[in-house]
Amino acid sequence: MTVIEAVLGDLTVEEVDAVVNAANGSLLGGGGVDGAIHRAGGPEILDACMALRRTTLPDGLPTGDAVVTTAGRMPARWVVHTVGPVYGRNNGLDAALLAACHRNALRAAREVGARTVSFPAISCGVFGYPVEEAAPVAVRAVREAVAADPDAFDAVRFVLVDPKVLGRFLLALAAAG
Numbered sequence: 001m002t003v004i005e006a007v008l009g010d011l012t013v014e015e016v017d018a019v020v021n022a023a024n025g026s027l028l029g030g031g032g033v034d035g036a037i038h039r040a041g042g043p044e045i046l047d048a049c050m051a052l053r054r055t056t057l058p059d060g061l062p063t064g065d066a067v068v069t070t071a072g073r074m075p076a077r078w079v080v081h082t083v084g085p086v087y088g089r090n091n092g093l094d095a096a097l098l099a100a101c102h103r104n105a106l107r108a109a110r111e112v113g114a115r116t117v118s119f120p121a122i123s124c125g126v127f128g129y130p131v132e133e134a135a136p137v138a139v140r141a142v143r144e145a146v147a148a149d150p151d152a153f154d155a156v157r158f159v160l161v162d163p164k165v166l167g168r169f170l171l172a173l174a175a176a177g
Contacts, residue, residue: 002146004139006158006169012040014159015075017114018068020105022122023081025060027053027067032125037079041072045079063090064100066108078112080105084123087130095137098123102141106156115154121165131165135172143176 011019011033022033027049029038038045048069053060061067066082082105085097101122109117122138123129142156160166 002150002153003155004142004146004157004173005155006160006166006173008161008163008166009159010036010161011118011120011159012036012074014118014157016116016118016155016157017076018078018080018109018112018117019071019074019076019159020066020109020117020119020122021079021081022120022125022127023061023083025062025083027057027061027081033120037074041070041074041079044070044072049081064097064104066101066104068108068112076118078109078114080108080114080117082122084127084129087123087128094129095133098129098134098137099141102138103145106142106145106153110149110152115152116157117153117155118157118159121158121160121169124165131168135165135168136175139169139172139176 021037024030061083063083066080068078068080071079082101084101085094124131124134158169
């Protein structure tokens with residue numbers, strides 16, 4: 001049975017198989033979680049992302065999709081990059097796109113053999129998604145993905161840097177049963 005939990009912490013020091021990056025579509029680094037992951041992982045992550053841009057993703061990573069690279073110097077083995085929706089700019093599809101981020105990130109993690117995965121609060125920073133709306137969407141998507149493939153993961157963790165954001169994710173987990 002997969003453990004799904006939310007904790008206060010730093011995603012870049014998680015000792016898991018894969019951490020999920022709330023990336024921007026360029027895959028070339030940015031602020032927030034994306035910047036922290038690129039800084040902590042070192043140039044290996046940027047090099048891998050640039051190689052993806054030169055080959056399979058010349059136009060960048062579409063919102064809701066996911067792709068895997070090395071985690072560079074971080075304790076995790078892989079980074080699963082996913083692009084969350086910018087809140088309010090998706091013709092009412094924000095929740096569907098956010099759910100797709102979580103499903104596709106878990107699919108990508110499963111494909112490389114990751115058994116433990118840590119997520120940030122995707123889109124809740126500069127992309128403006130209100131955490132009280134995002135947390136239930138994220139938790140539901142993870143629960144559904146885990147239920148669809150119950151033997152794929154040992155643990156899926158939401159690692160959050162803000163106690164208020166953690167509180168919203170804990171509420172969403174409790175409400176989801």
